[in-house]
Amino acid sequence: MQNVYLSQLEEQISTIMNSRKLQPHTFIMKLFWLAAIVTIALVVNVSAEEKYTTKYDNINIDEILNSERLFKNYHNCLVDKGSCTPDVRELKKDLPDALQTECSKCSDVQKKTADKVIKFIRENKKDEWKELIEKYDPEHKYEKRYEANHSQN
Secondary structure (H helix, E strand, O other): OHHHHHHHHHHHHHHHHHOOOOOHHHHHHHHHHHHHHHHHHHHHHHHHHHOOOOOOOOOOHHHHHOOHHHHHHHHHHHOOOOOOOHHHHHHHHHHHHHHHOOOOOOOHHHHHHHHHHHHHHHHHOHHHHHHHHHHHOOOOHHHHHHHHHHHOO
């Protein structure tokens, strides 16, 4: 994507430089605005790809884990057995990528919450854990990686 921006920038500069009608100050102003636009486009493009949304980071995870009704609703959404609220829909969308990338796009809060939730479900909701594994990790590769990473702690 950056190569596209650079080639477009080169074209624009070449066009501007070959134009004999421009006054020196007009050339400099156009070049400045072009550079500013390209810089903004690059910054927006790079920062948009790096992290998952944090708008649900302040959710009370203990309330969900300790409420059979809330936990069941969240779980049913994740395993395609029920409807989804916006926060669970976002989690469901990002979960496969988070598993593949070891949560590399997660905020610190999301990483801590994920560890807490995984520990809770593995210890207290074994049947639900099996369903989640069947859906998101049928080959058990993420589960094995998680166990290896957390057995050292």
